[in-house]
Amino acid sequence: CSIFGKKTGNEPMELVKFDETVKVKKVWSRGVGAGQGDGFTRLTPSINGDVIYTVDHKGLVNALDRTNGKKLWDKKLRASISAGISSDEGMLLVATANGEVIALSQEGGSELWRKQLNGEILAAPATNGEVVGVQTMNGRIYALNAKDGEELWFYENPPPVLTLRGTPAPIVTSNAIYAGFSNGRLMAFNPDNGSILWEQRLALPQGRSELDRMVDIRANPILRDGTLYVASYQGKVSAVARGTGSSIWAQDASTSENLALAGNNLFLSTAGGKLASYDATTGELRWENEQLLRRVLNSPQTIDGYVAVSDYKGFVHFVDQSTGEFVARRKVDKKGVYAQMQTDGDVLYVLGNRGKLTAFSVSAD
């Protein structure tokens, strides 16, 4: 029996060989700071118009021209950042590791206001221009006044004993705030006074140990037209009607990463390392790519006709949206890519954990 640990059968799967049928071209690439901290943060870039904004865990905010990667401006915040960056409604929102939300202007990054909350913030705050929604690790959703950061209301959902690291980012629209919680519940609130519009239980905890009973909603919900797409860990992936929260369809699935939606295809990467595609309207499972098992996949992102997903070694795999077959593979950052990749449809922006932002374009040659 070999000394260095015999094959226990649950090592990450070896990468399979295939010939690339798609050309992935690096448009530009640029270092934007120190990347992710050691607190398993998911500091994600944010696209607004022609500008792409990034923030690193040391507090460096960058605004780049997204077509050529040129730096427009940058600003040093003297704080360690645990969540960010969102760029809606003319302002930028980040949060510090000490639980403080900071709002900056999109021109030059000057500070608009900051508000100290009680709880660790690991997902970028969202705003509809009037109200800013913030979720914290201790199971709360805060609503702050977008003008001056004053606290309007907060609702608390006490989290179970053991949860997944991180929270989903809330969706803040003019008439509702949608938020998923670590106890498997999806809730909609009236943005102005915090009253509960509706509440849905997405997954039921089962099993004996704290581990088996984890049913966190970790993935950021996606809202399109009247439907809200959500997914939970060791629970379900489901589409619900945004007005009532009633379930349109639901399938068993376990994911801790965000979903991706393109046309009628909903993509998710499961905790076990499967990449799956569902029919967005019926919820029927289209295909499953099982060649990346146990490689700890991150959030998928659609680009052109393809879906990209990164794994724990920092490879970005491109698969065909309709068949799930591999079409290309590029190595981006050996420390991995925690941040969800951003796209405007034909350029894919990938921020590696060590702080390098690369723009890729994909073309079938």
Added chain:
Amino acid sequence: CSSANKEPKYTSEADLYHAAESQLQRSQWETAVRNLQSLEENFPFGTYAEQAQLELIYAYFMSGQPDAAIATANRFIRLHPQHRNVDYAYYMMGLSAYDKDKGMFERVLPTDLTMRDPGPARESLANFSQLLTRYPDSPYATDARKRMLYLRSLLARYEIHVANYYFKRGAYVAATNRGRYVLENYPQTPAIPDALAVMVQGYRILGLQESADQSLAILRDNYPSHPVLNSSGEFNERYSYGDGKRSWVNRITFGLFEKSEPPGFDTREQYDPVYQRPPRPGRS
């Protein structure tokens, strides 16, 4: 890939038992222990099970593993409280504790156990007394009673030594109480006469004349020849403590020569039957 340890070949229950029996005869204690252990494991409820456990207790004891013997006896008592010779288990528990701490030191050099902590022997007192209360007519009762008396007289004599020290120290309440403790806790031990003498002396010094006279009366009636009594049965002044006289030699040499403390009480020769080591236990 560890080499699977080979299963002991399943001899039948009876063979295992008889093998162990013969090993006990030839005093091969270790092999007997191993056989009896495997017997207990493989046939926990077989016909020989109970008898094997008793043999195991004895084998552990004889192979010098008192702790294992005590543990096995304990388990036997718990499992078979009504077994007809469970008294043997109690007896062996007492015996194992009795000998447990006899290090080389005590065996080789004659040490006066009455001046030291008897160590684990103290537990054996409890085991033996359980045996005597539950099974007064068990074959082991006589030997157990003899050992108990020996132990209790050790502990009683220990108390008298402490009383002597406290007289020397001048802590007369402490000394008197030590005497009273013997009277109340170790009746019928050879130290009783000295205990009474201690009480007489203590009460006299404390000035509790009534108690002193009472103790003196009892001492006189039961042990007239005790050295603390003079010919006429009164308190012998030679033993009186308190701030007695000091010889001038003692005084000028800072008390270094001619110490004049009265002797302590130790009438073991007179009242204590010459106690020799009790004999080794015979086989059950």
Added chain:
Amino acid sequence: QSDSFRVSDIRVEGLQRVSAGSVFSALPIRVGDVLTQADIQSATRELFKVGYFADVSIGRDGDVLVLVIKERPAINAIELKGNKVIKSESLLDSLKQNDLAEGQIFQRATLEGITQALQREYIGQGRYGASVKIDVEDLPRNQVKVKIDITEGTVARIKKINVVGNQAFNDAELTDLFELKSSGWLSWISGNDKYSREKLKGDLERLESWYLDRGYLNFKVNSTQVSLSPDKSQIFITANVSEGEIYKVSEVELAGDPAIDEEIVRRLIMVRPEQNFSQILMTTSSEYITQRLGNEGYTFAKVEGIPERNDEDKTVKITFFIDPGKRAYVNRINFRGNTKTIDEVLRREMRQMEGGSASTAQIEHSKVRLERLGFFKDVKVDTVEVPGTTDQVDVDFTVEEQPSGSMNLQIGYAQYSGMLFSAGITQNNWFGTGKQVGFNLSHSRFQTGYNFTYNDPYFTVDGVSRGFNLYYQSSDYYYANISGYSTDVYGGKMTFGYPISDIERIGFDIGLRSLEVKPNQNASQEIQRSPAFIDGARYIDQDQFAYINESLNSGIDFPAGSIELGTVTEDMFGEPGFLDVYGKTFNDVQAGIYWAKSTLNRGILANRGASQRLSFEVSLPGGDLEYYKFDYTAQMFQPLTRSLTLRLHTRLGYADAYGDMDELPFFENFYAGGFGSVRGFERNTLGPRISPLRSASPVQASWDDVNGDGIVQSNERGTQVFLLCNDPSAPLPAGAICDPGQIVAVENQQVYTGRTRGAFGGNVLIQGGAEVLFPLPFIKDQRMLQTTFFVDAGNVFDTNCGARQPNCYDVDLSKIVMSSGFGLTWISGFGPMTFSISRPIRKGDLDRDEFFQFSLGQTF
């Protein structure tokens, strides 16, 4: 048949392993009962509940009740595979607790029980990824073998601990308090990055008391989250806190009956108005008051500080409620564990009287005194309430004996004295009687000695000690690096001493001694005149010899008698040595007095407290020697941190002659260097050196009229004569020294390079040093081991140095030599073993350093 019937007998079939007894005890039916069908149903249910039976059917055979039982299989063996981190035994133990073990009956629930028990074990170790697969294999005779295959997965380690909401103190300061740490490079040893719920609870309590100790009365930990990374390998801990404001103390009150006057109590309170509130200061004050009351006999005293908050002005009023409880008395003092030492040896150290008022300080003090005896490895004490009384306690001491070197046969090796063989019994707890008795026979190249010592530390009950010792010793100091002489000494001494306070003693000794000194070949000027005076020898002076030589070589003869030769006188042979003046054998009466004070916490390898000893020894007038000697040694331990202790030590010595003796006998000199003195230097080689030996070789100078013919021819050489120096400038043979009026002699210089370095010692010793005691990592039982980093310094001086003694100075601190290094002492079964490696920092040119020094089986 009628529905019910009377049971005449009960028969059981199918029993293999379960004892009939347990079946009958579970069966609710007894012989003679009247049974109905319902009774039978309930009986079957009862038997099933026992859990040992796969199938139970109760039937009737006439009036006999028949039970047909099919037993469940028993577990014959449990096989564990794949467990590396947790060993099989501990897994089997945890299974045993859920009574899943070999020999047990195998039940359906067992399977579920096994998976759960193992999972709990692994989650307890932070291995969230562990999984268990079980399969059951049937064996003959209704037995089963349970095979368990475990995949342990990786252990989840704490990656980050984040405190949210703290303003006054930064995260680093706060997480430093935690026992749980995020993975660092040392974590693989300490394992402090493994999550456990209890440790987190303890950490949060420490965090809370940190804030409460600094005045944040409203501090609260709102919530904590433990979260896991998706691949279950990393754990993150977040604590959300709200600090609140700092509260100041407004006033301090006493309430209840303080039993001792308030002034004493007030002095013990460390909380002052206007000061920031601090919980630790409040609790420490309460503890001090409780102990103070304990000293007064109120062992059951309860003191509690209660803060009352005033949230408007952020102040707090503290009231100390004092309930002295009943004054407690000691009923009995018991000793356990002293199987060798007799009871009186322990009891006489007691400062708490049996039958008297209990005092915590006296009980604690008694414990320390027991530890100081050095007979016990460990002393524990606890006070137990006497049942049935409200105010009496028993004080139970439990001690653990430690070998105090009873029969020791020490074969040791010390560099300077080579093989050391010493057989003997040195025992300061002789047969447990507390008396110190020693028969010692020791032999080494340096010293052969026979020594009998006896001392009874408690000759009287108050601790007056009386003892005596007889000794014979012949030592050849050459092998102790001390220049050329050896001594034979024998004598006897009476010693006694007594305590003048609880920690101070005074002692006297008086004794006779007979000493003989024998110089050997490289003795020195100071010891004995050199060159050696030969009575009646004759000399010729230098220039006369030159003139004669010259003329004889040129063939001139002399008339007989014309060369006159003088006979030598003593003063031509240099200064008289000590032995020349005072002879070689000395008998004297020695008297000594010492004062000693010690608060060391342990007899051997102490690490707390201090000790000092001043002794004065005099050789009484009327004996052959008249000198006196002061000797002062002191050491002090000062704890630096919880594990580091600083030890400062010094030894000062001064000796001199008096009366008609005008110089200190050289064999009473102080020496320095080596163990117990300045480590890192060869033993006894520091300080003054001997003035080199002189030897005068006679010259073939005189001519006599050998053939009696009245003329001295040049070939008539006569007896040898010495050459008297009167013209230092004249040419001399190599190495010769010519002092006017002295015989020309040759100095042998190699004395300084030989073994003794020509060490001679001196009458003033100054020596001291500082050491830091540190615990060795990885070693649990440190009680028998002491490791130190030391700096030693010292030297020996002489107030009247010989004229030509090199390296001999009057007291001059700039001449102190220093060295630093590491030392280790281990009290093994054979006695103390000491090692040290060291480097000199400052040394004189003649001082020789020694990097590695060791000594086995011999106290230094």
Added chain:
Amino acid sequence: CSNFRFPGVHKINIQQGHIITEEMVSQLQLGQTKRQVRFVLGNTLLPDTFNDDRWDYYYSLRRGSDGTLSKYLFTTWFEGDKLVRWEGDHVPAPKPLSDSGQGQDSPLPTNTEEIPVPDVE
């Protein structure tokens, strides 16, 4: 030698028995039960095995410094379970023991260094 007197042998105080104060005695009333008396005076350290109706409360203190001995005896008698008589002198209000001769060598609580005094700014 000079008139330097050698310091005497240090003897420790020997304290025995029960401290009965005036205030305790004042709480005694005839007819009290044994339990009540025991609550007031505490358990006697010298119970008499042969006669449980007489309780002796003995107190003595021999000072190590000058060897003086002070002794007090207080006795109570019972008939059945009723206090019928008591007699004897009580100990004058005791000076705190630790200020007497014994005080100086039993320093303030010896294990103070175990209680960490915080370096609170």
